[in-house]
Amino acid sequence: MLQTISMLVENKPGALMRITGVLSARGWNIDSLTVARTLDAAQSRMTIVVDIDPVLRRQVIKQMNKLINVLQASDLTESLAVRREMALVRVRATEENRAGILRDAEIYGARVVDATADGFGLECTGPVEKVEEFIDAMKIFGDIDVTRSGIVAVSMESRKLRLAPPVHAGANGASERPNC
Amino acid sequence: MAGWTGLEPAASGVTGRRYNQLNYHPIRQRKFIHDPVHTVNTPPEIEMRSAGRNRRAKPCVQSGQTGVFRTASGKGPDMSNLMTGANILVECLLREGVDCLFGYPGGVTLPFYDVLYDAKVKHYLVRHEENACFAAQGYARSSGRVGVCCATSGPGATNLVTGLVDALLDSIPIVAITGQVSTKLIGSDAFQEADTFGITRACTKHNFLVKSAADLPPAIHEAFYIAASGRPGPVLVDIPKDVFMGTAHYEPVGTIHLPGYKFSPEGHAGQIRRAAEMMWEAQRPIVYAGGGVISAGASGLLRGLVEAIDAPAVCTLMGLGALPSGHPNFISMPGMHGSYAANMAMTHTDLIIALGVRFDDRVTGRLDAFAPHARVIHVDIDPVEIGKNRAADLPIVGNLGPVLEKMNTVLAELAPSRKARRAADRLEWKEKIASWAAEHPLEPAVSDAEIKPQHLVREIDRLSGGDAIVCSDVGQHQMWGAQFLRFNRPRLWLSSGGLGSMGFGLPSAVGAQIANPGSLVFALVGDGGFQMSIPELATVANNRLPIKIVVMNNGYLGMVRQWQELFYNNRLSAVALDGFPDASMLAGAYGFPGRTVEDPGEIGQALDDAVRHPGPYLLNVKVSPFECVYPMVPAGAAIDEMVLGPLKAAGV
Numbered sequence: 001m002l003q004t005i006s007m008l009v010e011n012k013p014g015a016l017m018r019i020t021g022v023l024s025a026r027g028w029n030i031d032s033l034t035v036a037r038t039l040d041a042a043q044s045r046m047t048i049v050v051d052i053d054p055v056l057r058r059q060v061i062k063q064m065n066k067l068i069n070v071l072q073a074s075d076l077t078e079s080l081a082v083r084r085e086m087a088l089v090r091v092r093a094t095e096e097n098r099a100g101i102l103r104d105a106e107i108y109g110a111r112v113v114d115a116t117a118d119g120f121g122l123e124c125t126g127p128v129e130k131v132e133e134f135i136d137a138m139k140i141f142g143d144i145d146v147t148r149s150g151i152v153a154v155s156m157e158s159r160k161l162r163l164a165p166p167v168h169a170g171a172n173g174a175s176e177r178p179n180c
Numbered sequence: 181m182a183g184w185t186g187l188e189p190a191a192s193g194v195t196g197r198r199y200n201q202l203n204y205h206p207i208r209q210r211k212f213i214h215d216p217v218h219t220v221n222t223p224p225e226i227e228m229r230s231a232g233r234n235r236r237a238k239p240c241v242q243s244g245q246t247g248v249f250r251t252a253s254g255k256g257p258d259m260s261n262l263m264t265g266a267n268i269l270v271e272c273l274l275r276e277g278v279d280c281l282f283g284y285p286g287g288v289t290l291p292f293y294d295v296l297y298d299a300k301v302k303h304y305l306v307r308h309e310e311n312a313c314f315a316a317q318g319y320a321r322s323s324g325r326v327g328v329c330c331a332t333s334g335p336g337a338t339n340l341v342t343g344l345v346d347a348l349l350d351s352i353p354i355v356a357i358t359g360q361v362s363t364k365l366i367g368s369d370a371f372q373e374a375d376t377f378g379i380t381r382a383c384t385k386h387n388f389l390v391k392s393a394a395d396l397p398p399a400i401h402e403a404f405y406i407a408a409s410g411r412p413g414p415v416l417v418d419i420p421k422d423v424f425m426g427t428a429h430y431e432p433v434g435t436i437h438l439p440g441y442k443f444s445p446e447g448h449a450g451q452i453r454r455a456a457e458m459m460w461e462a463q464r465p466i467v468y469a470g471g472g473v474i475s476a477g478a479s480g481l482l483r484g485l486v487e488a489i490d491a492p493a494v495c496t497l498m499g500l501g502a503l504p505s506g507h508p509n510f511i512s513m514p515g516m517h518g519s520y521a522a523n524m525a526m527t528h529t530d531l532i533i534a535l536g537v538r539f540d541d542r543v544t545g546r547l548d549a550f551a552p553h554a555r556v557i558h559v560d561i562d563p564v565e566i567g568k569n570r571a572a573d574l575p576i577v578g579n580l581g582p583v584l585e586k587m588n589t590v591l592a593e594l595a596p597s598r599k600a601r602r603a604a605d606r607l608e609w610k611e612k613i614a615s616w617a618a619e620h621p622l623e624p625a626v627s628d629a630e631i632k633p634q635h636l637v638r639e640i641d642r643l644s645g646g647d648a649i650v651c652s653d654v655g656q657h658q659m660w661g662a663q664f665l666r667f668n669r670p671r672l673w674l675s676s677g678g679l680g681s682m683g684f685g686l687p688s689a690v691g692a693q694i695a696n697p698g699s700l701v702f703a704l705v706g707d708g709g710f711q712m713s714i715p716e717l718a719t720v721a722n723n724r725l726p727i728k729i730v731v732m733n734n735g736y737l738g739m740v741r742q743w744q745e746l747f748y749n750n751r752l753s754a755v756a757l758d759g760f761p762d763a764s765m766l767a768g769a770y771g772f773p774g775r776t777v778e779d780p781g782e783i784g785q786a787l788d789d790a791v792r793h794p795g796p797y798l799l800n801v802k803v804s805p806f807e808c809v810y811p812m813v814p815a816g817a818a819i820d821e822m823v824l825g826p827l828k829a830a831g832v
Contacts, residue, residue: 010440013389014377021381062564068386068406071440166437169275169401 002031003057004076004083004153007046007064008161011037015044015069022063023050032085032150043071047153072161080156086125086149089138093119097141104141108134261431265393266291266424269357270299272400275432278328280694281357282306282315286332287372288359291424304694304723307715309336311687313343313414315719317352318691321674322649324477326353326407327691333359334372337379337418342681344383344414349678350498351475353412355403356384362422363391376418385413390420393428401433410443411562412475443561447578447586455533455557455574456590460598462531462555463605464612465491468514468543471498471677472536472560473580474670481584482535483507488591490606492613494522496537497658498677501667505646511613512622515543516813517659520620520822523813525613526551527820534558536580539569540678549818559583620824622663625807631780633657633732633803637664639787640702640730648700649674649692653685653709656738659809661704683712686729690716693725700728700791707733707757707800714766720796721770728790729798733760734805742808746823763800774798 009015016035023030031049038045052060057075064073076083089110091101098120105112105122108130114121124134128151138144263271269292273281280302285293296303306312309331316327331340337358347354361370377389386406388399396419403415459465473482479502486493486509494514495502503510512519514526526532532554537543544550547569558565558572559580566575576583624634637660644650646666651674652658658675667673674692676684689703705713710731720727737755744752767774772795777786783801790797811822 014381014387017378017381025382059564059568065442066562066564068438068441162442163439164437164442166435167405169405169433169436 001051001054001077002049003052004081004151005048005050005061005064005073006076006081006153006155007048007073008038008071009035009044009046010069010071011042011044012069015067016046018067018069019046019048019064022060022067023048026056028052032148034150034152047151049151071163072159074155074159076153076155081153082156083128083151083153084126085128085131085151086123087131087135088113088147089122089124089135090145091119091122091138091141092143093141101138101141104137105134108137110134261429262427263393263430264291264295264424265390265396265419265426265428266295268393268396268428268430269400269419269424270295270301271430272397272433273301273328274299276326276401276404278326280304280319281328281330282312282319282691283330283357284309284312284332284336286334286336286359288333288361288421289330289336289424291421292330292357292359292419303330304690304719306687306690306719309339310342310683311690311713311716311719313340313347313354313356314681314684314687314713315691315694315716316354316356317343317347317350317684318651318674318688318693319695320347320352320354320691321350321688322671322692323695324475324671325695326355326404328355328357330357331359332372333361333376334374336372337376338374340416341379341383342679344380344416346676346679346681346684347414348383348385350676351412351471352414353407353475354414355400355407356380356414356416358416358418359424360389360418360420363420364422366420376416380416380418383414384416385411387416387418389418390423393423393426396423396428397430397433398436402436402438405436406438406441410441411472411560443579444577445561445579445582447559447576447583449586451574451576452583452586453590455559455576456587456594457598458531458555458557458574459489459491459533459591460594460602463602464529464609465489465531465533466525466529467491467493467509467533467535468496468526468537469493469499469502469535470496470537473499473502474536476536476561476580478536478580478584479503479670481581481588484588485533485584485591488588488595490610491533492525492610494518494526496540496543496677497662497675499536500662500665500673501670504668505666506668511617513662515540515819516545517663517809517811518543518813518819519617519622519663520811520824521613521617523811523819523822524616527818528612529554532556534560534572535584536560538565541569543819544569545813545817545819545821549820620811624664626780627804628780630804631778631783631801633660633734633807634664635780636730636732636783636801636803637661637704639783640704641665642784643787643791644700644702646672648672648702649689649696650702650704651675651685651689651692653705654680654682654739655706655708656734656742656807656809657704657706657732659739660732663809682706682709685709686713686716686720686727689727689729690719690723690725693727694723701726703727703729705729705731706738707731707735707760708737711757711760717767717770717798721772724795726793726795726797728787729796730787730790731763731798731800732803733800734803734807735760736805738807739809741806742812745806745808746812747814760800763798767796767798772796772798774800776800776802778802 033048035046110122110124113123282304312329316329320327358376361373380387390399403417407415493509494511511522514522555573557574559576561579563577566572624638625632626635646668649672652661674688685703685705689701693701741755763774763776790799811824813819
């Protein structure tokens with residue numbers, strides 16, 4: 001079963017590599033991954049959909065949280081969250097099926113974002129199932145090109161963000177280094 | 181979004197990074213080849229602001245330990261704190277209290293080595309970068325301070341990798357500094373370019389690629405902080421050549437802020453109380469202590485706990501010395517080559533008190549048969565370890581120092597009401613363990629005809645008396661060392677535990693001897709591992725390090741041979757190590773004495789001579805070639821299914 005992991009990460013080079021490294025080290029394939037800035041340009045929100053062995057789910061979340069660039073990693077698979085996806089579909093349209101394409105697009109709430117004599121660019125947003133059904137519906141009209149965004153999710157539960165406070169930069173082995 | 185981003189420099193006192201970025205001066209192409217101080221004139225407006233900063237930074241500036249960072253004093257008021265990246269790096273190292281580093285220079289680290297030439301940081305030239313990392317580990321493992329190693333770009337950096345992973349698996353605090361090709365060349369397959377940042381991502385606790393000289397101070401201090409705090413580990417800082425050569429206004433970093441680097445050192449008070457209650461309730465408790473106790477500096481507290489509840493204790497390979505070997509409650513190392521008593525106790529216990537351990541497969545054997553009747557209290561600073569291999573009935577995330585301190589207080593509080601309740605069971609449990617120990621004790625084989633490897637280890641132990649530092653390689657000699665050597669204190673047994681890197685023994689002894697100049701240091705190595713680290717004989721000789729190198733020479737890759745004998749029909753494939761060099765000629769070539777011993781009657785005297793000799797000494801001890809390490813838990817077996825000896829290959 002696919003898991004949805006939502007992460008707040010520092011917007012720094014290498015952060016993505018560290019996160020995907022946790023998954024690729026176990027040979028897991030990422031189903032989808034989206035990253036973008038949050039309100040704070042120094043932070044990014046990342047949504048990863050990946051097929052994790054259920055036994056290892058908590059372990060992986062803990063490993064993600066351990067990464068220094070990760071501010072918070074949470075498992076949204078079973079929590080109250082909204083998961084949406086967007087697909088951009090290019091459909092070739094002929095004189096005969098133009099009306100049909102537009103009718104079907106309307107049924108799925110897809111918007112026409114580009115129209116030419118050859119066809120349409122359509123944008124469909126919604127839950128994954130709906131997006132997939134829309135894509136299936138468009139396939140009837142012939143060759144299509146699809147680009148999917150992957151899932152973006154937002155938790156509907158308020159999660160307290162616990163961050164580490166600043167520490168003094170001291171000599172190697174100073175008192176605030178509890179372990180050294 | 182509040183929290184960390186709300187902390188503006190002015191409000192928090194964080195000045196370092198932002199300040200440097202704001203005042204970064206674009207004079208980068210200056211060359212400072214002949215100027216050892218590397219201070220240059222700056223435009224007046226920058227100079228004025230810098231002068232103001234300097235006043236605030238006075239404590240550091242005047243600390244006297246700074247090697248190269250000089251301010252306006254003596255040079256007139258128009259001088260500022262504009263420094264090259266290489267100077268900034270050395271300055272940061274000094275501020276971290278680094279007194280030495282182990283390294284190997286190369287093309288892109290030339291600017292750094294030029295500054296090192298007259299800096300107060302002592303550089304030890306090793307003969308291979310992997311050994312620089314192992315030596316830094318020897319320094320760190322034996323002293324508890326962060327070890328520093330340095331390598332150039334490309335091959336230098338890739339050679340560090342084994343040492344970094346080794347430090348990662350054993351949680352050893354290391355800062356590795358690597359050179360990188362100039363920022364403009366990164367990604368162009370330049371000469372000696374490797375994607376060090378990418379390669380070492382999985383080999384380190386964290387790593388940095390520094391893109392400008394102004395970013396160096398925070399990166400270096402963060403690297404040391406990350407390496408030493410929480411669960412320690414290796415951190416790599418990759419520095420391009422133009423960053424070494426570029427200039428920035430150096431401002432001592434006052435504060436580090438890593439908002440995502442959270443660890444809870446204290447431990448949950450309620451959980452600690454429940455753990456203490458479980459300890460008093462248990463009929464057959466056992467303390468299972470690991471390297472975490474040593475890195476937390478909690479050995480004394482561990483001893484307090486063991487004595488408070490009078491429970492038997494085992495220490496893992498990484499934890500040897502956490503409890504003195506002579507302690508009456510100490511059984512031995514558990515696991516694949518642990519003693520019969522330790523493994524039987526682990527199997528029959530009803531409460532495992534796991535402190536700073538990770539339930540490694542070499543300890544647990546077949547996991548589903550491991551300690552089937554036991555509840556588990558697991559204390560570790562790293563939440564990832566808890567529940568990873570064995571579910572914890574009572575998890576405590578925290579640093580063992582404060583946790584054990586509280587635990588001991590609570591145990592003492594509860595003692596009057598609880599201690600007597602299980603006294604009879606506890607006595608029976610102790611007797612049971614004593615009877616297991618008597619049934620199959622760990623006894624060293626001794627022979628008149630040949631030197632048994634166990635005999636050699638016992639002789640080293642005689643000279644050490646539990647007080648010498650012993651650095652081991654990986655394999656049979658390591659296991660015999662763990663079985664038969666005594667350690668009165670922590671940080672005496674330095675061994676590559678998690679990764680099992682051959683060639684670890686000699687270079688780590690180099691680091692350990694440098695960190696502990698007055699101590700007796702043995703490099704107890706096999707003939708396989710020794711031949712991987714022979715180049716370091718030059719480092720030993722150059723620095724006159726009085727390391728006693730004892731090669732347990734059985735002519736084979738002993739442990740692999742043992743597995744071939746036991747599990748592959750004795751088909752000895754590629755394990756014979758013929759062609760071992762003559763020890764006296766080999767050591768003599770490096771200018772110190774060496775000797776080969778074959779007669780069991782001579783081994784004691786030979787070791788005495790080696791230890792009495794004031795400098796380094798190489799002792800090649802030819803031991804019986806076909807000795808196997810017992811007891812042994814075959815891979816995939818439960819730990820109570822031990823093979824106890826050569827002819828009794830039957831389970832218990």
